[in-house]
Amino acid sequence: MSVLDQVNGPSDLRALGSDELVRLCGEIREFLIRKVSATGGHLGPNLGVVELTVALHRVFDSPRDPIVFDTGHQSYVHKIVTGRKDQFDGLRTRGGLSGYPCRAESEHDIVESSHATSSLSYADGLAKAYSLSGQDDRTVVAVIGDGAMTGGMAWEALNNIAAGKDRPMVIVVNDNGRSYSPTIGGLAERLGVLRLQPAYEKAMDHTKRTLGARKDLIGKAVYSILHGIKTGLKDVVSPQELFADLGLKYMGPVDGHNLAATESALRLAKDFGGPVVVHVVTRKGMGYVHAENNVADQMHATGVIDPDTGRPLSPSSSVDWTSVFSEELCEIGAERDDVVAITAAMAGPTGLTAFGDRFPDRMFDVGIAEQHAIASAAGLALGGLHPVVAVYSTFLNRAFDQLLMDVALLGQPVTLVLDRSGVTGPDGASHNGMWDLSLTGIVPGVRVAAPRDAETLRAELREAVEVTDGPTVVRFPKGSVGEPLPALETSSDGVDRVFGTGDADILVVAVGSMVAPSTAAARELRAEGVSVDVVDPRWVYPVPQSIIDSARDRRLVVTVEDNGIHGGVGSAVSAVLERAGVRVDRLSLGLPQEFLDHASRGEILSDIGLTADGIADGIRRRLYDRVES
Numbered sequence: 001m002s003v004l005d006q007v008n009g010p011s012d013l014r015a016l017g018s019d020e021l022v023r024l025c026g027e028i029r030e031f032l033i034r035k036v037s038a039t040g041g042h043l044g045p046n047l048g049v050v051e052l053t054v055a056l057h058r059v060f061d062s063p064r065d066p067i068v069f070d071t072g073h074q075s076y077v078h079k080i081v082t083g084r085k086d087q088f089d090g091l092r093t094r095g096g097l098s099g100y101p102c103r104a105e106s107e108h109d110i111v112e113s114s115h116a117t118s119s120l121s122y123a124d125g126l127a128k129a130y131s132l133s134g135q136d137d138r139t140v141v142a143v144i145g146d147g148a149m150t151g152g153m154a155w156e157a158l159n160n161i162a163a164g165k166d167r168p169m170v171i172v173v174n175d176n177g178r179s180y181s182p183t184i185g186g187l188a189e190r191l192g193v194l195r196l197q198p199a200y201e202k203a204m205d206h207t208k209r210t211l212g213a214r215k216d217l218i219g220k221a222v223y224s225i226l227h228g229i230k231t232g233l234k235d236v237v238s239p240q241e242l243f244a245d246l247g248l249k250y251m252g253p254v255d256g257h258n259l260a261a262t263e264s265a266l267r268l269a270k271d272f273g274g275p276v277v278v279h280v281v282t283r284k285g286m287g288y289v290h291a292e293n294n295v296a297d298q299m300h301a302t303g304v305i306d307p308d309t310g311r312p313l314s315p316s317s318s319v320d321w322t323s324v325f326s327e328e329l330c331e332i333g334a335e336r337d338d339v340v341a342i343t344a345a346m347a348g349p350t351g352l353t354a355f356g357d358r359f360p361d362r363m364f365d366v367g368i369a370e371q372h373a374i375a376s377a378a379g380l381a382l383g384g385l386h387p388v389v390a391v392y393s394t395f396l397n398r399a400f401d402q403l404l405m406d407v408a409l410l411g412q413p414v415t416l417v418l419d420r421s422g423v424t425g426p427d428g429a430s431h432n433g434m435w436d437l438s439l440t441g442i443v444p445g446v447r448v449a450a451p452r453d454a455e456t457l458r459a460e461l462r463e464a465v466e467v468t469d470g471p472t473v474v475r476f477p478k479g480s481v482g483e484p485l486p487a488l489e490t491s492s493d494g495v496d497r498v499f500g501t502g503d504a505d506i507l508v509v510a511v512g513s514m515v516a517p518s519t520a521a522a523r524e525l526r527a528e529g530v531s532v533d534v535v536d537p538r539w540v541y542p543v544p545q546s547i548i549d550s551a552r553d554r555r556l557v558v559t560v561e562d563n564g565i566h567g568g569v570g571s572a573v574s575a576v577l578e579r580a581g582v583r584v585d586r587l588s589l590g591l592p593q594e595f596l597d598h599a600s601r602g603e604i605l606s607d608i609g610l611t612a613d614g615i616a617d618g619i620r621r622r623l624y625d626r627v628e629s
């Protein structure tokens with residue numbers, strides 16, 4: 001029987017001896033490689049926290065001592081040792097194990113959002129609650145990556161945590177030197193240099209073990225020389241000063257793959273009885289050569305791969321939205337040297353790597369700091385440039401005020417490119433980009449484009465960077481860009497009719513990725529004698545006048561969008577029609593205002609009815625109050 005077979009909860013970990021623990025960590029690593037290769041997921045981050053997570057659950061008494069994982073993508077080991085190892089075949093699939101902590105799965109899972117940098121705020125709140133309710137014997141534990149530490153909220157929280165000298169809290173900084181790519185900025189440098197001085201660490205450890213025991217002159221002399229080196233470094237790097245200056249105790253750096261060392265550091269920190277930062281140095285992808293050697297992102301997030309080669313089992317042959325954006329931005333960048341790009345630690349996933357390679361001086365990685373990304377873009381625009389900020393749609397939520405008050409209020413020419421708009425799927429509720437059309441819809445002066453295919457993406461991106469008097473947004477979904485959808489006719493204000501004769505009973509206003517299924521639905525309905533026109537506004541905000549004019553003589557005006565149904569394009573169209581005195585029956589099709597459980601994008605859109613059949617049925621129901629059997 002393997003050691004892992006004996007582990008069905010944290011208490012089982014505490015009964016294991018050191019040899020069994022070494023075996024267990026090896027077995028967990030092999031388990032992760034085998035299982036995550038088959039499902040896809042965050043293989044690299046979880047391989048990096050095997051020993052750390054085992055140590056955490058041996059030292060702390062979860063859930064009494066809550067362990068809050070920041071971002072949560074590195075919580076697979078936590079799930080394995082808290083009784084869910086048998087559920088990994090369904091990882092990130094409908095009805096299967098979530099790829100992030102999930103309160104419904106376990107009492108050991110405290111938070112769920114996959115948005116980085118909120119763990120320390122949760123921890124501060126939990127610690128205050130325990131203090132106020134007389135539960136001072138509970139230690140709050142937060143595990144935050146070096147990448148997540150580049151988010152501003154971390155420093156807002158640390159500022160408050162430092163004031164709670166008597167509130168037990170252990171903040172584990174899991175420092176693997178990377179977000180997707182190497183972590184950037186002053187913090188990374190400070191965390192990094194000590195991390196890169198293993199010789200110093202080994203010398204210090206050796207001294208502590210040998211000479212440190214000697215209280216004579218030699219022992220003291222050698223120890224003080226080494227300590228002097230560390231102190232000497234302090235002007236340059238030492239993170240303990242960084243945290244100590246905030247009034248926080250700092251311990252480290254600790255080798256996060258040395259289980260005994262990590263455990264003893266965590267025990268010391270737990271006994272301290274107040275807030276302690278434990279700086280743990282780990283390696284993303286540890287123990288899997290194909291992850292460790294993956295220079296792009298050390299297998300931060302993989303699809304289904306061959307575990308023996310690390311290569312995708314079914315490499316995608318179709319062109320994806322991100323690649324089309326990446327290529328077009330590079331062409332724009334070659335034509336206009338005032339165009340600059342900003343990423344929030346996701347140059348690769350958002351397609352900005354190529355732009356950065358070609359125009360290194362015009363590419364800024366600001367860390368996981370979307371608020372700073374957009375506010376600094378306003379500064380770049382005020383300085384006469386045209387910044388293009390590429391983020392995942394869901395992360396715009398984090399920086400809405402910066403779009404509204406730092407960009408739009410000043411009418412600054414900033415272009416936001418929102419990748420992963422609409423339903424994303426396997427990453428669960430907090431990763432769906434289902435709020436961006438609602439959020440941007442209330443920004444005065446904003447112009448929002450939703451391309452339907454590669455050609456309209458290229459065109460609308462070019463149109464966006466030509467705008468000089470306010471923010472522009474271009475949003476598109478995850479995955480393949482699909483077949484070209486040519487226009488039959490284009491109105492004077494740029495609205496494309498993609499189906500119908502232009503005088504049909506029903507007008508369908510389809511947004512972006514919903515143009516294709518809406519057109520297929522219209523074809524289905526035409527075969528039943530129902531006349532439908534399908535138009536693509538291309539620029540959905542402000543709502544084009546020709547949409548208003550075209551709605552006047554219709555039996556029904558339908559809007560279809562891959563966005564929450566409240567406050568999106570459907571709401572905007574209804575509002576402008578009402579303001580224009582256009583009385584017409586309306587049907588808004590979109591995502592329910594709910595947190596959608598993880599499943600594939602296709603499964604979720606099908607469940608909701610944002611497919612050709614679903615859209616056709618929605619229209620039939622409105623027309624005849626019946627559904628095609």
Ligand SMILES: Cc1ncc(C[n+]2csc(CCOP(=O)(O)OP(=O)(O)O)c2C)c(N)n1
Binds near residue numbers: 114144148176345368
């Ligand atoms: C607000 C926000 N922006 C971007 C992301 C996308 N993202 C997920 S994990 C990750 C890197 C996290 O780096 P780090 O905190 O160092 O954790 P590691 O993967 O290295 O363990 C990023 C940028 C996110 N989850 N949340």
Ligand SMILES: CC(=O)[C@@H](O)[C@H](O)COP(=O)(O)O
Binds near residue numbers: 420424
């Ligand atoms: C945890 C996180 O935010 C990202 O790693 C995300 O899982 C990546 O999503 P994509 O696979 O859509 O790039």
Ligand SMILES: [Mg+2]
Binds near residue numbers: 146148174176
């Ligand atoms: Mg990291």
